[in-house]
Amino acid sequence: MMNLPNLLRNVVLAPYTTYQIGGPADLFLEVNTINELVEAVKYAREQKLPYFLLGTGANILISDKGFRGLVILNRATKFEFLNPRSDLKSPQRSVLLRAESGAVVADIIEACKEKNLSGFEHFSGIPSSIGGALWQNLHFLNPERTDTFFIESILVEATILDEENNIKKVEKDFFEFGYDDSILHHQEIIVLDATFQLSEKPKEKIQKQIDANLLWRTQKQPQLWEYPSCGSVFKKIEGAGAGRLIEQAGLKGSQIGGAKISEKHANYIMNTGNAKAADVLNLIDLVKKEVKEKLGYQMETEISLIGEK
Template sequence: MNAEQWAVLEAEFGTDRILRDHRLAPYTTFKIGGPADGYFEARSADELARALRLVSAHEIPHFVLGLGANILVGDRGFRGLVIRNAATARSISDDGILTVESGAIVWPDLIEFAVESGFSGIEHYAGIPSTVGGALWQNLHFLAPAPARERTMFIDEVVLDARLMHPDGSITNRDRDYFDFGYDQSILHHSGDIVLSARFQLEPGSKDRMRRIIRENLAWRAERHPPLDTEPSAGSIFQKIEGIGAGRLIDQCGMKGTRIGGIEITHRHANIMINRGNGTAADVRAMIDRVVETVERETGYRLKPEIAFVGEF
C-alpha cells in the first residue's frame, strides 16, 4: 500500500486500529498464513461498509475474512488490507425473523441465541466454524438430523434476504434467489458483493428437540473429524466429484497418515489435512499436489480443492 492509502485508512479509523504487518495465522482454523500489510477489525456492519467504501475509492487491494475456516493463506501473507469481520449484532422477532450482522459466529453464538429464543432452523450446523458471511458465501451444509441423515440440509433453506455492498460501493437488499445457491456455491464467489447483514426465517421449535439435534451432530462430528483446538485444519480440502466423496478416493489410495513437513492427512478422515504445529502453506500445497496426482493416477478422477487460496505463496 502506498503512503496515501495508509493515510486515508488511518484518518478514518485511527492508527491504533489499522495494524501493520500483522500475522494472519491466528485468524485461520489451519493456523497458517504470513502477515497482511494492513489489518483492520470491523466491529459493526457500518464499520465494514465504511472500510469497503474506502478500499474501493482508493483502490486498496483487500480481503474480507470471516473465521478463516475455508481458506489457506500463503506463507508470504497478503499485500493490501485484510478486513476481519467482527460485526456481530443480532436480534430475533416474535415471528422468528433472525436479523444478524455478517460477522456473527454461527456456532455456538447464533445457534445458542436462536435455540434459547425457541426458534429452529440453524441448529443443524452446530460444530461448524463459520461466520454468517462465510456461511452465505459457501452455502453452509450438513446432513439432516438422525436417524434419517438421508439428505443434506443447506443454510439457504432459511435465508430470507441480505444487505449487500456491491463492488461499486452501492448497498442493496437482495432476496435468496439473487444468491444462486448451489452445493458449496453462491453468487458471492463471482460477484465481489460483501454481505453486511442477513435475515433468516426460523420456525418455532421445541428446545429439547433442538438440543438433541445439537448433541447428536456434535457427537457425529467428534467421531469423524479431528478436534480443531488440538489438530488445526480447514475442514474438507477437496470437492466431491461426480457425487463421490473425495475422502473415499483418497482413502482408496492408502493416503491416510501421509505427511509432508508439518501437514498430515488425518487418520480420521482422508479429505482433511491437519497442521501438526509447524505446518506451512507450502506444505499444504505440496500435499494437495501429491493427492491430486496420486488419485488421478490410481482412480482416473482429478480432484479439485474446495478451499480458497488467499495472498502470496
C-alpha cells in the same frame, strides 16, 4: 480521502484462521460495526488496494508470505430476533433472525435454542460467520446421511454492498446458491447482514439434534481442539466421495512437514502443530497427482487459497 484510525501494519494472520497458518497482511483492520465494514471496503476500493474480508477464517489457507493489501476482520457480530412477518410462507409461525455478517453461527445456535427456535442447530460444530456461511452455502449432511441441510433453506433476504458501493436489499434468489457456491464467489459483493426464517421447536429437541451432530462429527472428523484444520479441503465428487478417493489412493496418514492427511477423514489435511502453508499445498498437489494417476479423478480444492504465492 477516508481516514481509518485503527489500521495496523504487518499483522500475522495465522491466529485469525482455524488452520493457524498464514503470514502477515501488509494492512489489517478489525471492524466492529456494519458502518465500519462499509467504510473499510470503500477505502480499499478507492485506494485500489487489494483487500480480503475475513470471517472466522475456517475455509481458507493463507500463504506463508501473507497478503499484500488490506485484510478486513469482520467482527460486526450483533444479531436480533424479529417479529413474525405475515408475507412469508411457512407451515409454522415464523420468527425471523437478523444477523450482522460477522455474527458467529455457534452463538446464534445457542441463542435460538434458548428461545425454542429451530433452523441453525443443523450447523452445530461448524466454525462460521454469517458472511462465510452465505459465501459457501453452509451445509451439513445429517448423521443418518439422508438429508443435506443448506443455509439457503432458511435465508429470507440480506443487505449487501455491491461492486459500485451501493447498499441494497436482496432476496434469497439473488445469491444463486449451489453446492459450496454462491454469487459471492463470482462478484465482489459484500454481505452486510442477513435475515433468516426460524420455526418453533422445544429446546430439548434442538439439543438432541445438536448432540447427535456433535457426536457424529467427533467420531468421523478430527476436531479443532485436536488439530487445527479448515475442514474438507477438496470438493465433493458425486458418487465417488473425495475422502474415499484419497483413501483408495492409499494416502490416509500421509505427511509432508507439519501437514498430515487425517486417518479419521481423508478429506481433512490437519496442521499437526507447526505446518507451513507450503506443506499443505504440497499435500494437496500430491493428492491431485495420485488420485488422477491411480483412479482417474480430477480433484479440485473447495477452500480458498489466499495471499502471495
